[in-house]
Amino acid sequence: MRLLAVTVSIGAALLVMTATPSYAAGGDAIFKKSCTGCHYTDGPAKEKTIAEQLAKKGPELWYAGSKFQKDWLASWLQNPKPIRPLKYNSLTEKNAADHPKLSAGDAAAITDFLMGLKSSEVKAGVIKPAESAQARNIYAKKAPCGGCHESLVNGKPAGGKSGPSLAGASKRLNPDWIYAYLANIKAFKPVRDMPDFASALNKKDQMSLSAYVATFE
Numbered sequence: 001m002r003l004l005a006v007t008v009s010i011g012a013a014l015l016v017m018t019a020t021p022s023y024a025a026g027g028d029a030i031f032k033k034s035c036t037g038c039h040y041t042d043g044p045a046k047e048k049t050i051a052e053q054l055a056k057k058g059p060e061l062w063y064a065g066s067k068f069q070k071d072w073l074a075s076w077l078q079n080p081k082p083i084r085p086l087k088y089n090s091l092t093e094k095n096a097a098d099h100p101k102l103s104a105g106d107a108a109a110i111t112d113f114l115m116g117l118k119s120s121e122v123k124a125g126v127i128k129p130a131e132s133a134q135a136r137n138i139y140a141k142k143a144p145c146g147g148c149h150e151s152l153v154n155g156k157p158a159g160g161k162s163g164p165s166l167a168g169a170s171k172r173l174n175p176d177w178i179y180a181y182l183a184n185i186k187a188f189k190p191v192r193d194m195p196d197f198a199s200a201l202n203k204k205d206q207m208s209l210s211a212y213v214a215t216f217e
């Protein structure tokens with residue numbers, strides 16, 4: 001009887017283990033130890049007021065697996081270059097470029113953990129990176145996105161500094177996430193500095209703009 005009970009409980013434990021997402025061993029543990037002081041990974045969005053947004057020390061990561069490209073994430077964690085030209089949550093101070101750096105092993109484990117965090121808002125395979133005159137015009141003139149975001153023009157960063165830089169978006173961001181973000185920004189940023197373009201731009205414009213941003217070198 002006792003043997004049977006032990007076998008049953010081991011079986012139940014195995015079932016529980018296979019039901020949880022497949023993190024590389026240790027990635028979630030390293031994250032808990034070194035990263036939760038500034039980032040949270042359990043969604044949906046927790047910040048509901050400006051005070052709660054300003055209390056955050058770093059961007060939310062609960063949809064990291066839908067937002068980022070895996071190779072970019074693994075290498076950025078080892079060699080973190082500023083993404084936002086200005087300090088997080090500031091409109092005046094420069095980004096101090098002091099993000100913690102990880103070893104290759106820790107970066108790989110945490111990347112596997114973060115890439116497992118997906119948002120159901122993001123549908124896969126909708127946006128293919130592509131340039132178009134229409135999108136270029138919305139980006140530069142109609143919206144204008146470049147008023148708040150940097151991108152490379154003739155190899156040099158140009159544009160506003162209040163938003164994250166979009167230079168390198170082709171390697172950093174998942175094109176389908178860019179579209180989900182423009183289409184329903186509130187799902188990701190209930191409190192935000194970026195205008196809501198969902199009604200100002202129709203679906204076709206949102207899609208071509210996302211495809212365009214996804215080409216940024």
Ligand code: HEC
Pocket residue numbers: 031034035036037038039057058059061073077081082083084088095099100102110
């Ligand atoms: C002291 C606070 C702090 C700690 C600790 C910290 N981060 Fe960050 N993290 C930030 C800030 C601030 C940014 C924004 C950096 C930028 O824009 O250049 C950031 C950005 C990121 C990003 C990019 C997110 C985005 O939306 O652009 C990832 C991924 C990330 N951190 C992962 C980690 C991991 C993994 C750890 C633990 C090893 C960690 N961070 C520890 C503050 C922190």
Ligand code: HEC
Pocket residue numbers: 139143144145146147148149162163164178181189191192193194195197209213
């Ligand atoms: C008034 C300034 C402003 C304008 C205009 C603006 N943005 Fe933003 N954008 C921001 C800010 C600020 C963020 C950071 C989001 C936050 O934390 O609130 C952001 C975030 C983003 C992100 C996510 C980047 C990341 O790494 O997290 C993308 C993609 C983006 N914007 C694209 C666009 C596009 C495309 C347009 C034009 C339709 C646009 N933005 C217009 C300010 C702006």
